[in-house]
Amino acid sequence: MTRMMLVATGLAALAVPAWADTLRIDWLERQTVPPPVLSNLEETPEDLGLAGARLGVKDIATTGKFMGHDYVLNETRVAPEDDFLSAAKAVIADGAKVLVVKAPAPDLLALADLPEAKDLLILNAFAPDDSLRGADCRANVLHSVPSLAMRADALGQYVLAKKWTRLALVSGPNPEDKAFAEAMKASLTKFGLTLEGEKAWAFDADMRRVASEEVPLFTQDLPAHDLLLVADERGDFGRYIAYNTWSPSLLAGSEGIVPKGWSPVVEHFGAAQLQSRFIADTSRQMQAEDFAAWAAVNAIGEEVARFGGEDAPSMRANLLSDKFRLAGFLGTPLSFRDWDGQMRQPVPLVTPRAVVMLAPLEGFLHERSELDTLGTDLRESTCTAFGDKT
Structure with missing residues (x-):
C-alpha cells in the first residue's frame, strides 16, 4: 500500500464549509494483476485513473484559489495481495469523508456496506456494472463512470x-x-x-x-x-x-x-485543451478511466464552489439536486440521476482515430433530459436505496 499527497492552496473564501476551507479527497484503489491477453502492444498505464484524479485536483484548485478553498488528494493504493477492506477501514479511521474509488464491484459494495461508511460520499470511478445502479445500488455511492x-x-x-x-x-x-x-x-x-x-x-x-x-x-x-x-x-x-x-x-x-466514456480522439467543446493539459502532466493520452476519475473530482470541486456542502451527506444531496451541473467538455453539462446516483453524460462513439458520433443522437427525446435516453431510466430502475422517485 502506498500513499501520496497532493495539496492545492487557495485564497479568499466565498463559501465557508464546515471542513474549514480544506477538503480532503481520498483516492482508494484496488490494484489488480492485469489478465493475460493475446497482444502486448498496448500496456495499461500504471497510473490509469489516478492520473485523472490528480489533474482534477489541480483543476479545482484553480477555482479554489479565488474562493479560499484548499484541496488535498490522499492516495491509497491497495496491492493485489493486501486486504482491501482493512485498508478502507484504515482510511476511514484516518478521517476520510469523500472517496473516489477505483475497485471492482465486489470491493466497492463491501466498502459501501461498512457501518463506518454509512455517511461517507463514495464516487465510483471504475466499475461499470449495471447492477451497481440497480438492485445492488447503495445510497452512499455515486457513479462517474458510465454504466454498461x-x-x-x-x-x-x-x-x-x-x-x-x-x-x-x-x-x-x-x-x-x-x-x-x-x-x-x-x-x-x-x-x-x-x-x-x-x-x-x-x-x-x-x-x-x-x-x-x-x-x-x-x-x-x-x-x-x-x-x-x-x-x-x-x-x-x-x-x-x-x-x-x-x-x-x-x-x-x-x-x-x-x-466510450472518453477517448483521446475527443477534441470538440474545449476537450482538446483538457487533453493537452493531461498529456503535459503524464506524457500519455487521457483514457476513459482517467476521465471518470477527473469528472468525479471536478464534481466535488463544483459542489464546493456552488453549494459549499457542510459535510458528506449534504454534499451528496447537492450533487443529486436539479441545480447541479458540471462542464465536462462533451457539449452538454453533466449531472447526477437522483434515482440511482449515475452521472449523466454524452457518450462518444469512436474509432482509434476519430469521433464518429456523440450520443444521445438527434431525435432521441426525453421528458427530463436527452441524456436519460442512455442507460436505465427511472421507470425501469430497480434501485430502491435512493427512495421512491416516481
Whole structure:
C-alpha cells in the first residue's frame, strides 16, 4: 500500500464549509494483476485513473484559489495481495469523508456496506456494472463512470439511426465480455432491434499467427449481417476479427466503432485543451478511466464552489439536486440521476482515430433530459436505496 499527497492552496473564501476551507479527497484503489491477453502492444498505464484524479485536483484548485478553498488528494493504493477492506477501514479511521474509488464491484459494495461508511460520499470511478445502479445500488455511492447500459444504448441509437437491422454478435469468455454482450442485447431489444446470429469466441491459439486462417472459418456460418457486434472488453481478440471475417463486416462494440466514456480522439467543446493539459502532466493520452476519475473530482470541486456542502451527506444531496451541473467538455453539462446516483453524460462513439458520433443522437427525446435516453431510466430502475422517485 502506498500513499501520496497532493495539496492545492487557495485564497479568499466565498463559501465557508464546515471542513474549514480544506477538503480532503481520498483516492482508494484496488490494484489488480492485469489478465493475460493475446497482444502486448498496448500496456495499461500504471497510473490509469489516478492520473485523472490528480489533474482534477489541480483543476479545482484553480477555482479554489479565488474562493479560499484548499484541496488535498490522499492516495491509497491497495496491492493485489493486501486486504482491501482493512485498508478502507484504515482510511476511514484516518478521517476520510469523500472517496473516489477505483475497485471492482465486489470491493466497492463491501466498502459501501461498512457501518463506518454509512455517511461517507463514495464516487465510483471504475466499475461499470449495471447492477451497481440497480438492485445492488447503495445510497452512499455515486457513479462517474458510465454504466454498461449507457454505452450499449449509445451504440444502439447509432445502429438504429443507420438502419442497420441485420446484426450478429461475437462475445468473449470473460465475465466483462458477457456483461457487455448482455447490455448490448438489452439495448437492441430496447430499440426494437434483434440479432440474426451469435457466437462465442473459444480460441486459445495465438491469433497473431493464425487469425487469417481461423477467423474466416469461425465467422463463415454467421447469417448475413450489416454489422458485427464484438464483446471483448479486455481488448484481447477483437483486433484479429477485423478484416479477417468470411464476409466483409463492419465492427462495433469493443472493436471498430466503440462507445466510450472518453477517448483521446475527443477534441470538440474545449476537450482538446483538457487533453493537452493531461498529456503535459503524464506524457500519455487521457483514457476513459482517467476521465471518470477527473469528472468525479471536478464534481466535488463544483459542489464546493456552488453549494459549499457542510459535510458528506449534504454534499451528496447537492450533487443529486436539479441545480447541479458540471462542464465536462462533451457539449452538454453533466449531472447526477437522483434515482440511482449515475452521472449523466454524452457518450462518444469512436474509432482509434476519430469521433464518429456523440450520443444521445438527434431525435432521441426525453421528458427530463436527452441524456436519460442512455442507460436505465427511472421507470425501469430497480434501485430502491435512493427512495421512491416516481
